[in-house]
Amino acid sequence: xxxxxxxxxxxxxxxxxxxxxxxxxxxxxxxxxxxxxxxxxxxxxxxxxxxxxxxxxxxxxxxxxxxxxxxxxxxxxxxxxxxxxxxxxxxxxxxxxxxxxxxxxxxxxxxxxxxxxxxxxxxxxxxxxxxxxxxxxxxxxxxxxxxxxxxxxxxxxxxxxxxxxxxxxxxxxxxxxxxxxxxxxxxxxxxxxxxxxxxxxxxxxxxxxxxxxxxxxxxxxxxxxxxxxxxxxxxxxxxxxxxxxxxxxxxxxxxxxxxxxxxxxxxxxxxxxxxxxxxxxxxxxxxxxxxxxxxxxxxxxxxxxxxxxxxxxxxxxxxxxxxxxxxx
Numbered sequence: 001x002x003x004x005x006x007x008x009x010x011x012x013x014x015x016x017x018x019x020x021x022x023x024x025x026x027x028x029x030x031x032x033x034x035x036x037x038x039x040x041x042x043x044x045x046x047x048x049x050x051x052x053x054x055x056x057x058x059x060x061x062x063x064x065x066x067x068x069x070x071x072x073x074x075x076x077x078x079x080x081x082x083x084x085x086x087x088x089x090x091x092x093x094x095x096x097x098x099x100x101x102x103x104x105x106x107x108x109x110x111x112x113x114x115x116x117x118x119x120x121x122x123x124x125x126x127x128x129x130x131x132x133x134x135x136x137x138x139x140x141x142x143x144x145x146x147x148x149x150x151x152x153x154x155x156x157x158x159x160x161x162x163x164x165x166x167x168x169x170x171x172x173x174x175x176x177x178x179x180x181x182x183x184x185x186x187x188x189x190x191x192x193x194x195x196x197x198x199x200x201x202x203x204x205x206x207x208x209x210x211x212x213x214x215x216x217x218x219x220x221x222x223x224x225x226x227x228x229x230x231x232x233x234x235x236x237x238x239x240x241x242x243x244x245x246x247x248x249x250x251x252x253x254x255x256x257x258x259x260x261x262x263x264x265x266x267x268x269x270x271x272x273x274x275x276x277x278x279x280x281x282x283x284x285x286x287x288x289x290x291x292x293x294x295x296x297x298x299x300x301x302x303x304x305x306x307x308x309x310x311x312x313x314x315x316x317x318x319x320x321x322x323x324x325x326x327x328x
Contacts, residue, residue: 003098003105004186007152007212008273009299011328014049015274016128017041018086018322021059025085025118025315032311034059037086038066040272040279040319041076043305047276050076051131051326055083055120081127084118087317089207090144091124092324093136094185102327104129104136105184107143112202113167132326139184142168146205146321148181151212154188156181157241161195161204168203191218191244193237197265198229200316207320208267210237213298218246221269224255224287229263251294252287259314270309270318271295274325278302281309281318 017040020026020033041050050070054060060078063071070076083091090112093104106125111117129136147163150156162168163177172180174192181187196204213219218241223231234253241248257266268291271280278299282288288306296304309318 002186003096003103004152004154005094005150006097006327007150007215008325009213010152012048012275012325013328014051014326015044016051016053016088016092016324016326018053018083018088019055019059019063020086020315021055021083022085029311029314033315034062034066036307036309036312037322038063039307041067042070043277043279043307044272044274044323045070045075046303047274049074051079051128052076053079053081053083053088053124055081079131081124082120083124084121085116085315086322087146088124088324089146089321090202091121092145093125093129093134094145095134095324095326096185097327102134104132104134105139106136107139108141109144110142110168112144113165115201128324137184139180141172141180144202144205145324146202146207146317148187149206149211150187151215151217153215154186155191155212155216156185156187156189157191157193157206157210157212157218159193159196159204159206159209162202162206165203191241191246193240195233195236197233197267199263200265202316205321208265208270208317209233210241211269211271213249216246217249219249219251219269219298221253221267222250224253228253228255249298252290254283254285254287257283257285259310264313266313267318270320272319272323273299273302276302278304279319280304280306281313282306283310283313284308
């Protein structure tokens with residue numbers, strides 16, 4: 001068996017995440033985003049330790065104030081590291097399991113195609129692998145963890161918009177991408193979806209669109225109505241998944257969500273599967289309760305918790321984007 005990323009629902013030793021730390025990035029959303037991240041951390045900590053990166057002393061003090069005894073009793077472990085922003089799914093390592101034991105893979109990070117080049121982000125993978133005492137295999141091609149989702153059997157899903165985007169690996173075609181994923185992550189079957197969500201600055205990360213919820217079972221959004229700006233994206237994804245032979249599990253879409261007059265890529269698909277809970281992002285839309293109910297039916301062995309993520313979303317993502325599971 002080759003080294004491979006286990007499915008997210010496999011047992012975790014811990015969850016890694018990061019705390020909003022830079023006022024110049026978050027502006028008025030800094031405090032509310034910190035509260036939303038803290039609520040997520042509290043939910044995850046019910047079933048596993050949480051390792052939380054903090055970039056400065058002020059952020060560390062805010063984290064301690066919000067998390068209280070979870071920090072003092074060691075359930076939440078703070079790590080001082082000067083990262084750029086909190087999107088650990090993309091900047092952190094991908095943890096692998098193999099017959100030779102656990103390992104970590106690190107890929108080149110170019111700020112989602114050169115959009116956000118922040119000091120410290122390119123060192124996050126090595127920092128976390130070092131803290132875990134794991135060897136880090138360094139790969140020189142660009143890949144963000146949110147661009148793929150796996151079911152643990154060698155099957156993955158991605159989007160053409162992201163992995164074939166010339167702002168990532170301009171000299172790599174589809175065949176080369178598949179070859180690199182097979183070599184570096186043990187992925188031997190790959191479902192290519194087309195576009196991701198509208199106005200997603202990641203260029204269509206798949207973890208906002210399609211998520212595995214079991215071997216060969218792919219959760220996909222169902223459009224909220226005729227004005228859902230991603231209805232055509234969801235329909236195309238479902239057609240491709242059916243043709244590939246996967247079982248499709250429907251999850252409600254939040255539909256049209258705007259902030260300051262601008263459409264934002266809100267998605268309940270950016271949920272995170274922890275040991276004891278599934279944390280689902282909510283946005284105050286009519287779909288909130290139905291999304292939690294749908295996921296509760298998929299994960300009956302976990303508490304499914306819906307938490308507001310409006311302020312985290314102002315930075316470009318949600319709960320899955322800011323977490324990385326460390327397998328047991």
